[in-house]
Amino acid sequence: MSDFAQSKTRTRRHHFNWRRWLLLLIGGVLVGVFVLCAILAEFTAPYSPYDLDVSSMLQGPTAAHWLGTDEVGRDELSRVIFAARISIEVALVAVGVGLLGGTIIGIVAAYFGGWIDVVLMRFMELLFSFPAILLAVILMASLGTSMLNAMLAIGIIFIPGFSRLARAATNDVLRQQYIDAARVTGMRDSRILVSEILPNIATPLLVEAAVAFAYAVLLESALSFLGLGAQPPEPSWGNMLSTGRGFMAQAPWLGIAPGMALFLCVLGFNLLGDGLRDAFDPHLRD
Amino acid sequence: MSDSRWHCRTDKPPALAIDKLHVEIKMQRGPARVVDNVSMEVWPNEIVGIIGESGSGKTMTALSVLGLMPRQARLSGEIRLSGKALTTLPEAALRKLRGDRIAYIPQDALRALNPVLRIDTQVGEPLNIHRGTPWQMARQRALELLGAVHIPQSEKRAREYPHQFSGGMQQRAMIAMGLALGPELLIADEPTTALDVTVQAQVLQLLREIRDTKGTAILFITHDLGTIAELCDWVYVMYAGTVVEQGSVEHIFDRPAHPYTQMLLRATPTVKTVQEELLSIPGAIPQPFDLPVGCRFADRCPYRFDPCSDEPPHLQAGSEHTARCWLLSKPQESAAASMT
Numbered sequence: 001m002s003d004f005a006q007s008k009t010r011t012r013r014h015h016f017n018w019r020r021w022l023l024l025l026i027g028g029v030l031v032g033v034f035v036l037c038a039i040l041a042e043f044t045a046p047y048s049p050y051d052l053d054v055s056s057m058l059q060g061p062t063a064a065h066w067l068g069t070d071e072v073g074r075d076e077l078s079r080v081i082f083a084a085r086i087s088i089e090v091a092l093v094a095v096g097v098g099l100l101g102g103t104i105i106g107i108v109a110a111y112f113g114g115w116i117d118v119v120l121m122r123f124m125e126l127l128f129s130f131p132a133i134l135l136a137v138i139l140m141a142s143l144g145t146s147m148l149n150a151m152l153a154i155g156i157i158f159i160p161g162f163s164r165l166a167r168a169a170t171n172d173v174l175r176q177q178y179i180d181a182a183r184v185t186g187m188r189d190s191r192i193l194v195s196e197i198l199p200n201i202a203t204p205l206l207v208e209a210a211v212a213f214a215y216a217v218l219l220e221s222a223l224s225f226l227g228l229g230a231q232p233p234e235p236s237w238g239n240m241l242s243t244g245r246g247f248m249a250q251a252p253w254l255g256i257a258p259g260m261a262l263f264l265c266v267l268g269f270n271l272l273g274d275g276l277r278d279a280f281d282p283h284l285r286d
Numbered sequence: 287m288s289d290s291r292w293h294c295r296t297d298k299p300p301a302l303a304i305d306k307l308h309v310e311i312k313m314q315r316g317p318a319r320v321v322d323n324v325s326m327e328v329w330p331n332e333i334v335g336i337i338g339e340s341g342s343g344k345t346m347t348a349l350s351v352l353g354l355m356p357r358q359a360r361l362s363g364e365i366r367l368s369g370k371a372l373t374t375l376p377e378a379a380l381r382k383l384r385g386d387r388i389a390y391i392p393q394d395a396l397r398a399l400n401p402v403l404r405i406d407t408q409v410g411e412p413l414n415i416h417r418g419t420p421w422q423m424a425r426q427r428a429l430e431l432l433g434a435v436h437i438p439q440s441e442k443r444a445r446e447y448p449h450q451f452s453g454g455m456q457q458r459a460m461i462a463m464g465l466a467l468g469p470e471l472l473i474a475d476e477p478t479t480a481l482d483v484t485v486q487a488q489v490l491q492l493l494r495e496i497r498d499t500k501g502t503a504i505l506f507i508t509h510d511l512g513t514i515a516e517l518c519d520w521v522y523v524m525y526a527g528t529v530v531e532q533g534s535v536e537h538i539f540d541r542p543a544h545p546y547t548q549m550l551l552r553a554t555p556t557v558k559t560v561q562e563e564l565l566s567i568p569g570a571i572p573q574p575f576d577l578p579v580g581c582r583f584a585d586r587c588p589y590r591f592d593p594c595s596d597e598p599p600h601l602q603a604g605s606e607h608t609a610r611c612w613l614l615s616k617p618q619e620s621a622a623a624s625m626t
Contacts (some may be wrong), residue, residue: 183354229417
């Protein structure tokens with residue numbers, strides 16, 4: 001039976017090998033470029049993102065300033081690069097908060113069931129019922145404006161999604177015979193949760209995390225655009241877009257540069273997430 | 287009775303002794319007596335078979351030994367592992383025995399293996415759970431165990447995932463896992479049902495080898511008479527939650543005393559019966575919440591007579607052989623009747 005299944009998988013993999021992997025590759029390269037820029041911002045950015053130069057305000061793209069300069073003469077390219085760092089930092093922490101919180105809540109709800117399940121999941125649905133941006137704005141308004149709070153707010157938005165996924169996956173795993181087999185081997189509940197259930201639900205959660213990453217970048221920009229995230233002079237694609245909006249006619253590059261960066265970054269994470277989902281699709285691994 | 291078990295003469299207590307086990311499960315339609323007054327013994331160095339149809343209580347008997355009954359189940363009677371009473375043990379103590387001194391081999395090995403963990407990790411797991419052996423050493427030991435159950439190229443294949451193994455290899459990996467800590471009792475619940483006949487023979491050979499080299503007591507649950515004849519020393523025939531006949535394999539197959547066993551044998555295809563029509567036993571096994579009074583097989587039994595409305599005790603059918611059938615109390619003529 002197993003030989004047959006293996007050969008079936010092999011041919012199926014060959015079937016859409018390159019196209020799927022191409023998307024994964026493009027996503028991976030885009031994400032890689034952004035992550036590298038963010039980590040090495042000090043080296044990749046030609047100028048400091050904060051240095052004012054009143055002599056060269058609102059210049060268009062030149063050899064010295066590839067993406068031009070903004071209204072106080074700061075190098076736009078450097079600001080876009082440093083903004084990538086903030087976006088990725090925020091996304092990383094926010095997705096971490098969502099993943100951790102959601103996974104714990106989901107597993108606990110599925111494993112213990114009963115009223116614990118009902119209470120936890122109804123609360124998650126309550127959170128789910130708010131539009132994400134509205135919930136983020138409410139949270140930011142009550143927590144106060146700061147980078148850390150932005151990370152927390154975005155993370156909290158992700159918790160319901162991850163918890164549902166974790167709960168469904170755990171329920172699925174709990175029905176499997178190898179959980180009974182683990183009990184027969186004398187494993188205690190806590191160990192079954194960590195060493196039998198967790199590895200089996202990790203893949204869908206990680207794929208979801210990659211997709212959530214794109215969304216976190218977008219949400220951070222939205223909050224910054226509204227003035228609730230990164231505060232000037234800290235560069236963020238969101239507040240740069242907000243500034244650029246005022247100079248749309250005179251200096252369109254001020255809007256286009258952060259906009260394109262945001263677009264490419266979100267596209268990269270989405271492609272990566274989709275690509276991972278296909279690559280790790282449990283139906284292809286059977 | 288144990289005196290008559292010539293093949294397992296030993297000073298040690300039986301590896302498993304079940305004494306008057308009753309299991310009742312509360313169901314909406316009332317209590318279901320799924321195991322009723324079952325007594326059995328498995329001695330070291332012995333392979334004991336339980337045979338019965340689905341619903342005859344054979345798996346429930348095994349689960350009660352492991353202490354893994356459904357929550358609604360109530361259990362009475364005594365279960366002893368090498369003389370140590372299990373029924374009174376708390377859950378934590380039972381858990382320490384599972385996978386250590388009692389190993390269980392399930393029917394479907396692939397579904398019992400965790401799909402995302404490598405074979406050697408899983409085979410070595412009992413060592414880590416029960417002895418705290420570090421992973422690295424547990425894996426090393428797993429390699430030896432996989433070699434011992436004849437997995438070819440075990441060093442290479444040990445790093446593979448369960449789906450990369452063939453059915454027979456998966457089952458052998460489960461057996462390796464069961465053997466990890468040298469249990470005194472191995473419970474194999476229809477381990478060969480899902481396998482090809484040739485692979486089945488290899489797994490049976492492996493079980494025999496384990497018994498011979500390690501002296502492990504093996505309780506082999508099946509509905510296949512062929513594997514029982516091939517493998518076991520002693521047989522318990524279960525029907526509707528009770529043991530209806532027990533004895534050495536030779537006696538049971540040569541001179542089955544209970545009409546149910548006789549019909550089971552005649553319902554099994556063999557080379558000799560190829561031309562004849564196979565017997566199918568009329569009627570169905572009674573439901574555990576609606577058991578008939580008296581002999582439970584009476585409704586389907588062609589030899590039914592007056593005493594059958596009382597429950598028959600175990601009656602001697604030979605030197606190594608008892609059956610719960612009133613026919614045995616009738617001298618001679620019944621024996622002649624039962625042979626036809």
